[in-house]
Amino acid sequence: MSTVRISDDALALACGADALAAAFEAAGCTVERVSSWGMHWLEPLVEIDGHGFGPAGVDDVAAILAGTSDKAIGRIADHPFIAGQQRLTFARAGKTRPLSLEDYAVTGGWASLARARAMTPGDVLAQVLQSGLRGRGGAGFPAGIKWQTVANAPLGPTHPCKYVVCNADEGDSGTFADRMLMEGDPFQLIEGMAIAAHAVGADQGYIYVRSEYPHAIAKLRAAIALAAEQIAPFRLEVRVGAGAYVCGEETSLLNSIEGKRGEVRAKPPLPALEGLFGCPTVVNNVLTLAAIPHILSEGGASLYARLGIDRSKGTMPIQLAGNIRRGGLYETAFGITLRALIHDIGGGTASARPVKAVQVGGPLGAYIPPSQFDLPFDYEAYARADALIGHGGITVFDDSADMGAMARFAFAFCAAESCGKCTPCRIGSTRGVEVIDRIRAGGKAGADAVEALPQMHNARKAGRSREEDLALLADLAETMQSASLCALGGFTPYPVMSALKHWPEDFGQ
């Protein structure tokens, strides 16, 4: 009997993949646990001889084996969701066993590391620069330039070595590509980090993973142990976060590894010059480092540079999330429109109601209305539209969403997760919640009990009109945007002001 392949990705497990695998084993099948194809609405997805069945439950086992199942979706590789993608970073998704060194090697694994190590560090840097790869964590900074800065940074008595740090603190709602890569293809990330270490002259690396990802942590630790010989003398260690969203910001992440409060550091100095323990440090997102083995393969850099549009080169693993019918991972070249992603590929909302808004780029990303769905996926095009690509997560909302409530949530989230170091973020987020509550409640007639006290000389005694409150909100947003130390306070105004701009009716009368 042929082999049954079922994913052991966390999302498949959450949908019952373990019980399903056990049922196939009980029926006498050999079950192979592989990474996920990324078609999340079909998980748990069963693959037999290239043909898929999903979403499959224990009750479907007999029919699938008898060839009579109504869950059949045909050949997985020919499915429009898969066939339309250009998978470079996720080339192995669905195809290999995540912790099999054998599977990794036969699919081209370690070849790029060997090739890079046969080159001078300068030549490796040139390849990364040529590819046009930009940081996939959100800021989109050219990876090659960051690496070059670290490579050129001098060593000294207080900073005797260099580090490569992988930012795997994927806290943005609507994103899961880092998690899928760490769980599905951990060796690729490890190989990318080893190449980075060779290019910049580092011999120690850290992967900082959020504690909400227990499966990714376990897979990475196992993979590092298996690959230790392969990447030596480079050493790699997993560090686990502790539930602080702000530790996804690179300087607070470094503080966290150092055993400190995850407070943001002022920049400069850049981490590339004074990073972990004061040493020159490359800090890159999972997807950035995982793209490196492809770029360092024969001809990989020029292929990468040919994909995409303008200054956004290569492919982006886009994550379709929230209220969407066909959610999952869609890796494609830059330039694709939201309309194509949400309607053609995603099939509209899961609730079958009209799309009201999509949030691109996680909790700090702007809400985009359907009238702007022709926007091409491109760092600069989004910036021009007062939006951001961020980590490539797209969260879809149907027409039942209350955008005023979402704007309030953005401030409340910022208040809960602010590290507290800078005033605009720490205080501004709380004041923001209050102003939105006041606007939505129809304003305030006069002074409250405290404001009415005689010693409150400067407190305003009269009420505020809606226009005055809106002006106050805009002023607060501008202050946070320009005066916060990091993106948490600096970008929270994006979801707030975009919601207010496009859906003013959700903010009361």
Next chain:
Amino acid sequence: MSGAASLDAILADFAPEQASLLPILHEVQAAFGCVDAAAEAGIARYLNLSRAEVHGVVSFYHDFTPMADPRPCVQLCRAEACQARGVDALVAAAEAAAGSRVRIKTVYCLGLCSAGPAARVGDTLYARLDEAALVDLVNKL
């Protein structure tokens, strides 16, 4: 905390330097269900830090708690993607089922954003929850 001896056993596995602090705190939280004042003092002594420095770190991170809560805990994701899939409508029923017996803790994102509402109990994950499934999950703890 069940005794200084076991704290010492945890500390012995780590180098006495500040960079060991987060891994130590994770171990202590897992072993005792909290990082209390006595543990903070013991860790501070081992790492040659002040207790204030250790307390500052403990109180910064959501994962570390000053007191143990022996109740079973359901971590329910209430971030944007799960909100878009209707998690807010499930909260009242889950809290009613939980009463004071089970703790319902809000978390922001379990990375299952295409298949929410999602929850986590220990290291076990649950997705595509509706009201009945979530209440059932709470009742079975």
